[in-house]
Amino acid sequence: MMKRMIETILHENALVLAGIDKKETDELLNKIKEATRIFLYGEGRSGLIGKAFAMRLMHCGYNVYVIGETITPSIGKGDLLMGISASGTSPSLLHHFSKAEEVGAATFVVTASNEHGLLVGGTLVIPAATKRRRKDEPETVQPLGSQFDQSAHLLLDAIILALLEGRTENDELFKRHANIE
Template sequence: ARAFAMRLVQTGLTAFVIGESVTPIVHRGDVVVIFSNRGESQSSVQTANIVRREGAELVVITARGNSKLAHAASLLVHLPLPEEPQRPRLAPLGTLFESASLRLSDGLVAALMARRGETEESLRRRHAIIV
């Protein structure tokens, strides 16, 4: 989620990461994107409830289409992942979901770049310089 927010800022949009001290309160008209593998964690469900109560749009990206978080979504992006016996040995915990989420968010940023007429060079000019 943090990498996605960074890329959105680099395309010229305003984006914040939930939980950071500089993140403002959500308002009607805002769009909040929550990435959650299982879609059941207390913190993500509570965040979703606040987002909906305040009238903002909620985009949920999850591997579980029937989760509490999925049901709260204004827009659901379901990333179904296999529950294979070998998965824990090859990709522990949420690695498959994290990889799929990164690929999805990269694709969204690429589409946004095309729509906004952005290039890698224009994104580079907005890249943070951390000293």
């Protein structure tokens, strides 16, 4: 039974990731490469995915912060605020994006909906099921937003691989890995 469940989850995520728009991933890659500093924001499980991505970016040598942490500095021109939100419509996300744009920072959202209504600098749509189970979302055996969360995590790991392509060995990343654990 467990093997069947794992195969189902892998199959579902493969279908979701096959629907990712290459132009959107390329745009996110370029925004990350161009940013002076990167700020990540997400709530709940999307926030956990954002923290995992922030850690990987740090391992790659990027100057990255997580919104809400006590050591997060002010955002400014040349920076990138990246949000992860299945709906793309949470009031706090909208507030943070508005503030970032007000000070000249770039913005980008990773979301399950291309109808989020945000005036953002970029959007990467992950066509996955969310906790809302809207008509346009794919079928899934998984509860709540698990399909979105898993697909976002896998996609953002692929973004890391693309950022590293041809430039970094594992030893370089390991030097930035926590050594006080």
